[in-house]
Amino acid sequence: MQKTLYSLIELQEIDLNLDKVEEERGDLPSIVEKIKTTLEKKKTLLIEQKELITKLKVDSKTIETELGSLKVQLKKYETQLYQVKTNKEYDAIANETENVKKKIDDLENMIIESEEKIENLTKSNDQIQFDIEKLSTDYDENNVALQEKISASSEEENLLKNEREIVEKKLTNQQINAYQRIRSAKKGIAVAYCNGGVCSGCFSFLPPQKVVEIRSMKKLYHCESCGRILVWDKNKE
Numbered sequence: 001m002q003k004t005l006y007s008l009i010e011l012q013e014i015d016l017n018l019d020k021v022e023e024e025r026g027d028l029p030s031i032v033e034k035i036k037t038t039l040e041k042k043k044t045l046l047i048e049q050k051e052l053i054t055k056l057k058v059d060s061k062t063i064e065t066e067l068g069s070l071k072v073q074l075k076k077y078e079t080q081l082y083q084v085k086t087n088k089e090y091d092a093i094a095n096e097t098e099n100v101k102k103k104i105d106d107l108e109n110m111i112i113e114s115e116e117k118i119e120n121l122t123k124s125n126d127q128i129q130f131d132i133e134k135l136s137t138d139y140d141e142n143n144v145a146l147q148e149k150i151s152a153s154s155e156e157e158n159l160l161k162n163e164r165e166i167v168e169k170k171l172t173n174q175q176i177n178a179y180q181r182i183r184s185a186k187k188g189i190a191v192a193y194c195n196g197g198v199c200s201g202c203f204s205f206l207p208p209q210k211v212v213e214i215r216s217m218k219k220l221y222h223c224e225s226c227g228r229i230l231v232w233d234k235n236k237e
């Protein structure tokens, strides 16, 4: 058991050093990730809006063709209007003329609306393009800084990870799992020292009998109030 407890102490030390390596990278990993996500969203939006502009332009062409033939038809009706013989015929053609005029109005309004939409989308795309360029520069700068930090500490990180693997082999899966569980629940500290009769993790007092038992390092004790594994601090002797 003594060996297990010392291995757990070792594991805790290694993990705290790994935490430090991670901390030195600071906010950079999350900043880089955030910029990347925003950048991807903007790029997708730009593509979507460009496609929409193309579609609006194609639709406008179709409408313009239709307008062209309606205008031809209108001319035809207007000529016919002068050649009619009866009132009935006149009314019929006048009615058709009104219908065509209304259709032409509607289609012309559709083209105006479509042009407005295209104008707004083009403006919006210019802004997005500007944002994308700015974000790309931000991304590159932050990513270079992050990669530099990673490579500066990667050697240390690899050494620590190797040490960790060696220590892990000295422990059972059950012990490692319990350690991990406490570590993630208790702010990264799974192993606490008994310092002057107090748990170094939560500062609660330990019964004197328990202090004696912990000192012997013969059994795995958990702090009754915080649940951390309690070990004896040799340096305090």
Ligand SMILES: [Zn+2]
Binding pocket: 192, 199, 200, 201, 202, 203, 204, 223, 224, 225, 226, 227, 228
């Ligand atoms: Zn405690």
